[in-house]
Amino acid sequence: MELTKRQESILEIVKKEGPITGEQIAERLSINKATLRSDMAILTMFGLLGARPRVGYFYLGRTLNRIIAEKLHQIKVGEIKSIPVVISDQSYVYDAVVKMFIEDVGTLIVVKEKGLLEGVISRKDLLKTTLSSPDIQKLPVSVIMTRMPNIIMVEPEESVWLAAKRLIIHEIDALPVVRSVASANGKKGFEVIGRITKTSITRLFVELGEES
Numbered sequence: 001m002e003l004t005k006r007q008e009s010i011l012e013i014v015k016k017e018g019p020i021t022g023e024q025i026a027e028r029l030s031i032n033k034a035t036l037r038s039d040m041a042i043l044t045m046f047g048l049l050g051a052r053p054r055v056g057y058f059y060l061g062r063t064l065n066r067i068i069a070e071k072l073h074q075i076k077v078g079e080i081k082s083i084p085v086v087i088s089d090q091s092y093v094y095d096a097v098v099k100m101f102i103e104d105v106g107t108l109i110v111v112k113e114k115g116l117l118e119g120v121i122s123r124k125d126l127l128k129t130t131l132s133s134p135d136i137q138k139l140p141v142s143v144i145m146t147r148m149p150n151i152i153m154v155e156p157e158e159s160v161w162l163a164a165k166r167l168i169i170h171e172i173d174a175l176p177v178v179r180s181v182a183s184a185n186g187k188k189g190f191e192v193i194g195r196i197t198k199t200s201i202t203r204l205f206v207e208l209g210e211e212s
């Protein structure tokens with residue numbers, strides 16, 4: 001969203017003189033109040049200006065970037081996560097390669113019994129292995145995966161911004177979305193309930209862009 005010249009001028013006036021009524025703003029700009037109505041609606045809707053009856057408009061001190069940032073922090077991982085593509089920790093590298101093609105994903109999440117997170121396998125993990133190992137039909141995925149407790153994950157209540165930040169900081173393509181559970185032996189485990197990938201974030205970015 002970009003502000004028009006007139007909206008920028010209104011912001012300046014309210015910043016300097018607020019609280020100020022619509023009539024006074026119209027007067028400063030030498031236009032009539034009706035012309036101003038849609039601008040005032042936009043500026044208040046985006047949270048740049050506040051409005052109070054019998055007081056007038058006042059500046060809220062938020063920038064457009066700040067408002068975009070607030071929106072990104074508001075959207076939770078649970079709202080945009082996709083279904084997880086998982087493989088059992090008992091399977092072999094060959095199965096992982098096949099699964100990656102069939103499911104058309106770049107990262108597989110490895111789970112043990114009850115769907116608890118055990119590891120992650122990426123495209124390059126598989127490429128590397130197929131170059132160096134002659135028999136991938138007999139090589140267990142558990143040997144080549146990145147394993148717990150080194151897995152970077154995210155919870156459904158965390159923000160998509162935080163998920164995106166983890167993807168960037170750790171230079172990875174996907175995060176398992178997990179819920180913490182107590183496993184049988186009393187140890188803490190993580191049930192896999194979804195995944196967030198660079199594609200999830202890009203899709204959200206495009207959807208947000210279409211709103212404007």
Ligand code: ADP
Nearest residue numbers: 120122123124146150151152171172173174175
């Ligand atoms: P690629 O290997 O295709 O470039 P990534 O950048 O996602 O894909 O993976 C790089 C490395 O990080 C791989 O060894 C992979 O096992 C590991 N990895 C991927 N996702 C995670 C994650 N969520 N947590 C920890 N390690 C991960």
